[in-house]
Amino acid sequence: MNGNTAVLTLPPVLTHAVAAGFARGLKPELFAAGPAEVVADAGALQQFDSSALAVLLECRRHALAAGRHFSVRGAPARLRELAELYGVAELIPPAAVAAA
Known part of the structure; x- marks a missing residue:
């Protein structure tokens, strides 16, 4: 990631029980100050449900x-499957892979 990117790291657990609290903790400054792109890093997600999609959509809303620009990096296959199932996959696009 470069200086034009803000990274929002998702926690290992993002279920209904914790999603609202995580979303309330989102800092508007992350979305408003400086970076041209906001990337949600979902690589740590281990336990999640459809509430994780709601959090990602909220992040997208703030970023837009x-x-x-908003994208998601490291989304587990099951999260991508849920996004497809709910018809929101195109709203949470994968982050571009940086060239080595």
Whole structure:
């Protein structure tokens, strides 16, 4: 990631029981200040449900409202499957892979 990217790291557990608290803790500054892109890093997700999609969509909403591009890095296969099932996969695109 470069200086034009803000990274939001998702926690290992993002289920209904904790999703609302995590979403409330999102700092508007992450979305509004500086970076052209906001990347949600989902690589640590181990236990999650459809609430994780709601959190990602909330992040996307904040990013787009601030004029930022939004993408997701490291999404587990099951999360991508849930996004397809709920018809929101195109709203949470995968982050571009940086060239080595």
